[in-house]
Amino acid sequence: MAAAPSWMCPPAACAETHSELRWGGDAEGGAPYVEADPSDPSRVVGFDVEIAGLLAAGLGRSARFIQAGFTSIDASVARGDFDIALSGIEDTPARRSRLAVTVPYYEFREVLTVRGADRGRFRTLADLRGRHVATLGATLAYDLLVEAQARDGIVPITYEDDVHPYSDLVLGRVDAVVLDQILARRGVRRNAGLYNQDAPLAVGHYVGILAPGNTALRDRMNAILRDAMRDGRLEAIFKRWNVWNEDQPRLYARVLQDASPHPVAPSSLAPAGGTPTAGAWKAARRYLPALLRAAVVTVALSCLSMALAVLLGVLIASGRIYGAPPLRAALTGWVELIRGTPLLLQLFVLYFGLAAFVQLPAFVAALLGLGLNYSAYESEIYRGALEAVPPGQLDAGRTLGLSRLQILMLIRAPQAFRLALAPMTNDFVALLKDSSLVSVITVVELTKQTSIFAANIGSWVLPGIMCASIYLLLSLPLARVARAIERRWRLA
Amino acid sequence: MMVLEVSAIEVRRGKRTIVSGISFHAARGEVVALMGASGAGKTTILRALAGLEPIAAGSVTVPRPVGMVFQFHHLFANMTAHRNVWLALVHVLKRPRAEAERRAAELLDSLGVGERSSAMPHELSGGEAQRVAIARALALEPPVLLMDEPTASLDPARRGDLAATLRRLAVEGRTVVVATHDAEFARACAHRVLSIERGRVTG
Numbered sequence: 001m002a003a004a005p006s007w008m009c010p011p012a013a014c015a016e017t018h019s020e021l022r023w024g025g026d027a028e029g030g031a032p033y034v035e036a037d038p039s040d041p042s043r044v045v046g047f048d049v050e051i052a053g054l055l056a057a058g059l060g061r062s063a064r065f066i067q068a069g070f071t072s073i074d075a076s077v078a079r080g081d082f083d084i085a086l087s088g089i090e091d092t093p094a095r096r097s098r099l100a101v102t103v104p105y106y107e108f109r110e111v112l113t114v115r116g117a118d119r120g121r122f123r124t125l126a127d128l129r130g131r132h133v134a135t136l137g138a139t140l141a142y143d144l145l146v147e148a149q150a151r152d153g154i155v156p157i158t159y160e161d162d163v164h165p166y167s168d169l170v171l172g173r174v175d176a177v178v179l180d181q182i183l184a185r186r187g188v189r190r191n192a193g194l195y196n197q198d199a200p201l202a203v204g205h206y207v208g209i210l211a212p213g214n215t216a217l218r219d220r221m222n223a224i225l226r227d228a229m230r231d232g233r234l235e236a237i238f239k240r241w242n243v244w245n246e247d248q249p250r251l252y253a254r255v256l257q258d259a260s261p262h263p264v265a266p267s268s269l270a271p272a273g274g275t276p277t278a279g280a281w282k283a284a285r286r287y288l289p290a291l292l293r294a295a296v297v298t299v300a301l302s303c304l305s306m307a308l309a310v311l312l313g314v315l316i317a318s319g320r321i322y323g324a325p326p327l328r329a330a331l332t333g334w335v336e337l338i339r340g341t342p343l344l345l346q347l348f349v350l351y352f353g354l355a356a357f358v359q360l361p362a363f364v365a366a367l368l369g370l371g372l373n374y375s376a377y378e379s380e381i382y383r384g385a386l387e388a389v390p391p392g393q394l395d396a397g398r399t400l401g402l403s404r405l406q407i408l409m410l411i412r413a414p415q416a417f418r419l420a421l422a423p424m425t426n427d428f429v430a431l432l433k434d435s436s437l438v439s440v441i442t443v444v445e446l447t448k449q450t451s452i453f454a455a456n457i458g459s460w461v462l463p464g465i466m467c468a469s470i471y472l473l474l475s476l477p478l479a480r481v482a483r484a485i486e487r488r489w490r491l492a
Numbered sequence: 493m494m495v496l497e498v499s500a501i502e503v504r505r506g507k508r509t510i511v512s513g514i515s516f517h518a519a520r521g522e523v524v525a526l527m528g529a530s531g532a533g534k535t536t537i538l539r540a541l542a543g544l545e546p547i548a549a550g551s552v553t554v555p556r557p558v559g560m561v562f563q564f565h566h567l568f569a570n571m572t573a574h575r576n577v578w579l580a581l582v583h584v585l586k587r588p589r590a591e592a593e594r595r596a597a598e599l600l601d602s603l604g605v606g607e608r609s610s611a612m613p614h615e616l617s618g619g620e621a622q623r624v625a626i627a628r629a630l631a632l633e634p635p636v637l638l639m640d641e642p643t644a645s646l647d648p649a650r651r652g653d654l655a656a657t658l659r660r661l662a663v664e665g666r667t668v669v670v671a672t673h674d675a676e677f678a679r680a681c682a683h684r685v686l687s688i689e690r691g692r693v694t695g
Contacts, residue, residue: 392566399542399560400580400632410579414570 021056024068024076025049025087028161032182032241033088034065047241048086051105054233055084055208058224071138071455074099077209083217084208088182090140091205091266094457100218103225104205104264105234106243107251108180110141112197113187115169119195122176129153131175134165137448138455140204140267141178147269157362157442158452164352166191168442171355173362180204182243204267205251219261226256284462287453294449295470301366301445302432308371309431310424313378314413320383322404331379338376344437346373351441366438374431381423385416418486425482429475446470495520495635495667496541501550503536510536514550514693516686520635523658523668525682527675532688534671535563538638541669557584559629559637563644565621567613573600573624574609577631585632599627603657618645626657636667643674655681 025034027044037043044065056063066082077085078099095101114122122128125148133148135141137158145156157174159165165177166187177187178201188194210218228234229252238244255263319331338346351365360368389412397407436447444452450467454460494517502512511533518524526534539545541552542560567576574596581592600606603623608616616624622645629637639658643651651674658668658681672678678685687694 390566392562392564393568395539395544396560396562396566396568396628398544399558400628401557401584402580406583410583411568411570418570 019061020064021052021059021061021084022064022066022082023052023055024066024073024082024085025052026070026073027067029070029087030162031186032243034086047106047237047243048088050237050240051208051234052084052086054228054237055221055224058227059220071451074209074455075460078211080211083214084210084221086208088180088206089209091207092140093266095207095209096262096266098459099212100210100215101262102208102210102218103222103255103261104207104251105225105229106206106238107247108182108204108206109200109247110144110178110202110204111181111184112199112201113166113169113177113179113184113194114175114197115172116193116195118175119197123197124199125154125176125178125201126152128176131155132157132173133176133178134159134168134174134442135178136160136162136165137452139179140202140269141180142452143269143456144178144202158444158448159442160440162187163190164442166194167352167355169194171359173355173359202268203247204269205264215261222261229256283453283457284466287449287456287463288466291446291449291453291466291470294444294446295474297443298432298435298446299474301363301370301435301438301443302428305367305370305374305435306428306431308367309374309378309427312371312375313382316375316379317382317386318408320379321386322408335376335379338373339380343369343373343434344440347438347441362438362442365441366435366443369441370431370435370438374427377427378424381420381427382416385419386412388419389415421482421486425479428478428482432475432478433471493520494518495522495555496669497551497553498537498541499551501537501540501552502548503533503540503545504548509548511540511688512549512692514688516693518636518667518669518684520667521662521665522684523662523670523682525678525685526669526671526688527673527678527685528671528688529673533692534673534688535640537688538640538669538671541636542638555635557632557634559632559634561622561625561629561637561639561642563641565613565625567616567621567624567628569613571612572609573605573611573613573616573620576613576624577627580628581631596627596631599630600624603627619647619650622646622654630661634666636669637661639668639670641672642670643672643677651677652680 025044025048027034027036029035032046033048034044034046037045049065052063052065068076068081068085070087073085073087073089074095076082091101091104112122112125125133129152132155133145134157135145137160142156142158145154148154149156162179162183165174165179168174169177170191170193177184179187181196184196188196208221225234234252235244235248238248251264257263316331316335320328323331347366347369350360350369351362354360393411393415394407397411402410435445438445439448446467450463454463457463496518498517499515501514503510514537516524526537528534536545538560540547541554542558567573568579571579574593577596577599578592581587581595582589597606597609600609603626605620605623605627608620608624613621622642642654646654655677658670662668670678670682
């Protein structure tokens, strides 16, 4: 009999779907956690994939993988998108307070990676005062860097992935990277000239996370994990992925000695900012200064990019109206190229793609990317507005003996500006929000800071409301200013 | 003495001939009316004299600058009546701003719209806008003033005023060429009336 689609199966057969263990992970995290099988990209491989298989087998179910973004994986599991998430997920006080967390199955050390030439002078974070230190956002390593920022004066730089911190370290954009030893070993293997300092900065653990109401399933999984620690199946998995070390037997001994759900502390870090139950308001007060600082970055970046976009837009529009045919064709092509490709791609090319030739600082690359992208849209607004000025106005200027430039500056441009003002305001508000895209090239602006906040407290509700309020506070006055200018122009 | 000489001019747009074989002249202090129905080519002739249309054949001799008053005035929409008048004095003739502003105020006063000098073009009535446009055209003191359908936006009483204004300008020594389809107005202001039909002078 052919398999029926699940939506039309009779109740008895539907019980089949309950015999699946739906587990979530981020295949972008890569080996050795979860990655698409190079020989068959429809399959995933990695130690987390094998642990999911081990848990499913212990429950008498079959494992089904569901892709989830790393930064939203907590929210997805809490919503019930899957039963458990396994993806190199770190044990934290915040996770313990909001989710059902399994016993730890792997202990990792946070490692400081530096360029080989600096191995003598940058041994600890205290040696890196005033220097840029990279890591992944919303991780134990990030918390370490935030602590070191206050204590040692380092500058934390957050990345969305674990590849570019190391390539930017080679390029000299940052002076050190802090990540767990699995990523650090991979970073050193892939990039010549890097060195991992031996002394660990902190110790943490990987766990599985489940929805908060799912403690019964979590307890069954804990029993399966403890069995696998006892009989060597976990050891076999980690040995296969070449990440087994002497820290693991010590961890397993502690986990097996203590039958409680949380036999060991989440990490060697003191829980930052008080107890995990301190409450969302306390967290909000703690994060507000960082959000406001990030809002300043958003405003500065938006205003400067818009200024660049307006300047370039005016030049492009003027060239397309007054220029010789080859110039006009070139400018038309440029506008179509910029408008026809994603801003995200342009940012990647400017920051990472050009890095071999010119190393733009992240803020400059963000400014250029946004400015160039929006200049294409602005130029179309100005071109349309300039062409909408009635030809009689230009004729009148010519009969008075005004030059072409005088007619443009005194008559055509001022009238076009009035027509362009409303769409320009619209674009500025759009740019203010598009500026959130620059977080992919390590600029921490408002949205990025909010997602770090949300990951840290394990909820998007309060951070989302705070972030939206700040964006509104920024964009509403803008609309008012634009309306006031329009009114003044009409009466002037 | 002839101030304006037009001999056998032809204006084309693409393959279409708009006017051809137009010849006339005008002396200092003379008001000439070009009469004809809409589409006869009057506006094109004025535009050619003002240098706004390229001439395909023939020649035009006219002292520059030429003053031009458009049918729809074309006052610069982004500035006051006053600035419309002094703009060219400052930016073309490079007169000092204060002097240009004084001269513009005098011109507006002499045309009876001095009290409207701070108004924006869209706030002016048709007759007011026309008088500001005349002031703007006269600011550069052109020997020749061209006017396109000046009676289109005027009531009969205003038409009489305008005819008187044009005659006064002629007495002051200007040459005026008026394109109009209003025969009564043409008779009231012009020393000479030329009929234009299908792009040619017929009388």
